[in-house]
Each structure stands twice: as C-alpha cells, then as structure tokens.
Amino acid sequence: MPEVRRVYETTFIVNASLDDHQIDGVIEKVKEVITKSTGEIRELVKWGRKRFAYTIKKKNNGFYVVIEFMAPGDTIAKLERHYFLDENILRYITLVLDKRALKARTAAALLAAEQPAGEVKTDEAAKAAGPAPVPAPAASSPATTTP
C-alpha cells in the first residue's frame, strides 16, 4: 500500500539568546529530520526574533520559524520527538494543512503576489513571484532571508 503523504505546517520557537549561526544549526537539524524520513520541504520562513506575549522558560523573546513540508505521517512523531529533545526549541506546533487551509494559503499568496506586481509593471514580476513553492502568507513579510 502506498504511504499517504500530506502537507504539514510546523512552527517552532528557537531560543533567541543563541548566535545566529547556532540558530541556523538548530533549524538545519529540524530540516534534516524531515528530509531523512523522505519529507520534502516546500517552504521555510524565518520570522526572526519576536517578543513573547508571556514569559517562556524565563525568556521574553524567541526566534520563530515556520516550515511547510510534505511527508508521510510517521514523520510527525519523529519530528515532535526531536523538538522535545532539543533544549533550544521552546515551543512547537505542527498541523496538517487540509484542503481549505491550502486553498486559503494559495489565495492569500496570489493576492500578495498580485498587489506589488500590479503596482510595479509587467507579467515578469508576477512570473518571478510565481515559481516560489508557496509564497508566504501576507502577515509574514520579513521572509526567508533574515540576517
């Protein structure tokens, strides 16, 4: 029987008191867990450091990362175990993106892609934005390349 692959979204918070390259290391390890169990990363968004609404482990801010990936179901158990064991990951949440969520996602992406393209110029801007796996939701403008 073929394994079922679904699209998941996982958000986790890395200890922000680490150096940037250490944070990258933590993220890299998470990516490895996903890819090792034949998962395919579709999108990775680093929100960067963000203040918490309340204190977590005596810390007031953290580095937020959102990963969207497609993988078989048993990946999730591995991933959450990894989160649990990594002391530098303060919080995490993983969800399945169902049809509705994906639809909303692409609609938001289209809207986001449309507006700047409409203001700027030709189709080329839209095309350039097009092939990106699934562009970021409107809210997370400080996207992929955070220093």
Place this chain on the structure above:
Amino acid sequence: MPFQRSSRNTRNTPGRPGQRGDRSQRGAAGQVRKKRTCRFCDNKEDFIDYKAEKKLQRFVSEQGRIIPKRITGTCAKHQRMLVVAIKRARHLALLPFVSDAVK
C-alpha cells in the same frame, strides 16, 4: 480596540456622543442596535490562520479573553475556527493567556 459592546450590555454607561457613529435603527426603548455581520463570511474566508496575531487580537478583550460571538457578530462556524486559532496563537506566545495588565 475590541468590539463595542452591544447597547444592551452598556445601557447603564452613557455613551459619549459623537462617538456612536451612524446607526439608523432604534429599538422601542430608544436603544441603538447596530447590525453586525460575520467578518469572515463577509470576506469569504474559510480558514483562520493562527499566525495572523494582529487579526486575532481584534477578537480578544484587553485582558486577553476571547470575545463571545454575540458581541463580535461572528457566525458560529467561524467562531469555532477562530477559537482554535486563538488558542494556537496563545500556545506560541503570539497572544497572551492573561494580559500583563491583569497580572
């Protein structure tokens, strides 16, 4: 600012004139009723993202409590989705469980 409470609930607190905006229909007792609609239905949204904390903030009181749908006007279907989204956002410390002012 969160939603203005319906006039029924604030009958004893006199509203400031000039702030009430344009409300045409008046009830028998002179109360003002504003027609509320579900924002999510208006925008045809069928997924509420827990990551959009700014949006969610509108449906949370200043103390951080979820505002009931009878006040916000959100429909039942969207209120259910909204509640889940708010709770997810709380887990990730995007929204407070209890705001600092109350602690």
